Amino acid sequence: MTTRPSGACVAVRPLAQLTTLRVGGPAEVWEVDDVTAARDATSEPFLALGAGSNLLVSDAGVDQRVVKLGRGFDDVRTFGSDTDVWLGAATPLPGLVRRARDAGLSGLEAVLGIPAVLGGAIAMNAGTRHGEISDVLQEVELLVDGSVERLPASALDLQYRRAHLPSGALLLRARLTLTPSTPERVAAAMAPVDAARAGQPKATSAGCAFKNPEGDSAGRLIDAAGLKGLRVGDAMVSHEHANFIVNLGQATAADVDALLAEVQRRVSVPLEVEWRRWGY
Numbered sequence: 002m003t004t005r006p007s008g009a010c011v012a013v014r015p016l017a018q019l020t021t022l023r024v025g026g027p028a029e030v031w032e033v034d035d036v037t038a039a040r041d042a043t044s045e046p047f048l049a050l051g052a053g054s055n056l057l058v059s060d061a062g063v064d065q066r067v068v069k070l071g072r073g074f075d076d077v078r079t080f081g082s083d084t085d086v087w088l089g090a091a092t093p094l095p096g097l098v099r100r101a102r103d104a105g106l107s108g109l110e111a112v113l114g115i116p117a118v119l120g121g122a123i124a125m126n127a128g129t130r131h132g133e134i135s136d137v138l139q140e141v142e143l144l145v146d147g148s149v150e151r152l153p154a155s156a157l158d159l160q161y162r163r164a165h166l167p168s169g170a171l172l173l174r175a176r177l178t179l180t181p182s183t184p185e186r187v188a189a190a191m192a193p194v195d196a197a198r199a200g201q202p203k204a205t206s207a208g209c210a211f212k213n214p215e216g217d218s219a220g221r222l223i224d225a226a227g228l229k230g231l232r233v234g235d236a237m238v239s240h241e242h243a244n245f246i247v248n249l250g251q252a253t254a255a256d257v258d259a260l261l262a263e264v265q266r267r268v269s270v271p272l273e274v275e276w277r278r279w280g281y
Contacts, residue, residue, distance in 0.1 A: 008038035016058040022207035024254045025058025034073030051121025059280030060254045090120025102187045106179040108137040110190040114198045120172040135159040140176040202239040204247040211272040220244035233260040
């Protein structure tokens with residue numbers, strides 16, 4: 002490992018160590034803690050890595066540099082009771098949701114339990130049927146070609162599980178607007194979201210594998226096709242929730258990719274993979 006004086010830690014690492022599905026080959030990973038280091042890291046073509054959920058990396062890894070924001074962009078510890086707040090893109094979403102609840106701030110209930118950092122949640126417009134991160138997003142701060150720029154959320158054309166960031170941009174910070182409430186009311190609003198997530202598997206996964214088709218549920222369609230428990234190698238369609246593919250321990254990206262294709266082949270309605278794919 003090489004430590005760069007500008008605040009970047011650089012190493013070639015298997016991305017299986019940095020993704021929630023625990024599969025993926027090597028890449029040169031730059032973990033940066035300040036804007037100066039981020040400028041250095043983004044001087045070449047790169048891929049931005051958040052918490053590593055909603056991501057399938059090939060067994061061969063990726064040739065591009067991978068940039069990951071470090072603790073210098075994590076503001077969960079300093080988040081207080083401000084309703085309009087700038088937060089670093091590496092701020093973990095679960096901790097932010099809990100702190101907002103404890104401060105009596107409403108707006109983040111819908112993203113309860115999503116294993117993401119704020120930047121990744123924005124890039125995927127993370128959410129549930131109860132709402133999305135775009136509901137509270139006002140503005141973003143980006144590093145583009147070495148310059149720090151700010152854009153309103155409206156410029157990102159936020160859609161279902163997708164945001165349109167400028168090409169070559171690294172998301173640094175975001176401004177959220179929350180609504181004053183009470184801890185009790187926020188907790189009550191979280192209850193149905195928490196109940197809906199109770200049926201999701203605790204095993205290693207990357208989150209929901211397929212986008213929900215218009216007016217239907219991918220999980221329901223996969224379950225109706227009798228595919229719970231379908232397995233390729235150590236990749237398996239979860240018995241608990243059919244829209245989750247779990248890693249039983251030694252799954253490869255090739256196993257997961259083959260299982261995704263088999264599910265798509267066997268379900269009568271076209272299913273679109275929700276995850277990003279690197280190295281394909």
